[in-house]
Amino acid sequence: MMRTQERHLIVITGAAGTGKTTVSHYLEQQFGVTRVLTHTTRSPRQGEADGVDYYFETEASFFKNHFIEHVTYGGHLYGSSEEGLERAFKKNRLVCLVLDTAGAQTYLQRFPELVTILYLTVNDPDQLKERMVQRGDSVTALQQRIHSDEYIRDLQVPTSLQRHVKIIVNDHWQATTAKLNQLMLQLDD
Ligand SMILES: Nc1ncnc2c1ncn2[C@@H]1O[C@H](COP(=O)(O)OP(=O)(O)OP(=O)(O)O)[C@@H](O)[C@H]1O
Numbered sequence: 020m021m022r023t024q025e026r027h028l029i030v031i032t033g034a035a036g037t038g039k040t041t042v043s044h045y046l047e048q049q050f051g052v053t054r055v056l057t058h059t060t061r062s063p064r065q066g067e068a069d070g071v072d073y074y075f076e077t078e079a080s081f082f083k084n085h086f087i088e089h090v091t092y093g094g095h096l097y098g099s100s101e102e103g104l105e106r107a108f109k110k111n112r113l114v115c116l117v118l119d120t121a122g123a124q125t126y127l128q129r130f131p132e133l134v135t136i137l138y139l140t141v142n143d144p145d146q147l148k149e150r151m152v153q154r155g156d157s158v159t160a161l162q163q164r165i166h167s168d169e170y171i172r173d174l175q176v177p178t179s180l181q182r183h184v185k186i187i188v189n190d191h192w193q194a195t196t197a198k199l200n201q202l203m204l205q206l207d208d
């Protein structure tokens with residue numbers, strides 16, 4: 020529950036391909052939730068743009084930001100900055116942020132009163148590979164990702180998050196949107 024004027028942060032976490040980015044766009048489009056952009060040194064995928072999907076950085080420019088947390092994921096740097104969070108909160112009191120599970124743990128420790136954490140999963144992990152292929156990931160990128168320690172780790176809810184996350188099984192988009200609509204009603208109370 021949240022009083023209407025309080026700042027609130029929806030952290031969306033889970034393994035690659037579970038639909039975190041898709042959920043963040045849905046929350047933005049349906050409920051006007053502002054997405055916090057994070058920074059990465061990976062190259063843009065087809066259709067991704069700097070300042071829209073991520074702040075795409077070089078290794079040198081990455082560390083010019085003031086990070087709340089940063090991680091290495093699949094060999095690339097990713098980080099959420101104080102600047103990115105403030106920019107989002109200037110637009111809206113309700114914002115969302117897509118993070119790996121290590122980042123989600125950091126946010127829970129640092130902002131326990133401010134966060135709602137959604138953990139996305141699917142019943143059949145093979146679906147994730149298909150979804151990443153459909154998204155346009157190259158075979159090389161897909162192979163690197165599914166064999167990375169981080170991808171394997173994020174297939175399970177970390178013990179420290181277990182009592183704190185709302186789990187959404189994103190097998191069927193319609194069921195997922197029903198759960199998200201319900202969540203947004205609760206946050207508005
Ligand atoms: N319920 C669903 N059913 C089928 N496809 C879905 C569903 N939800 C999302 N997708 C599709 O799966 C693909 C991966 O989704 P998305 O990019 O949102 O995942 P992600 O968790 O953000 O991945 P990553 O961590 O790699 O960035 C996209 O093509 C998206 O359209």
Ligand SMILES: Nc1nc2c(ncn2[C@@H]2O[C@H](COP(=O)(O)O)[C@@H](O)[C@H]2O)c(=O)[nH]1
Nearest residue numbers: 057058090092097098099117118119121122
């Ligand atoms: N801890 C953080 N994780 C982040 C951040 N930005 C994105 N991510 C996560 O990285 C992986 C890979 O993302 P992709 O876009 O290359 O598929 C995914 O789990 C994202 O949620 C961040 O700033 N901090």
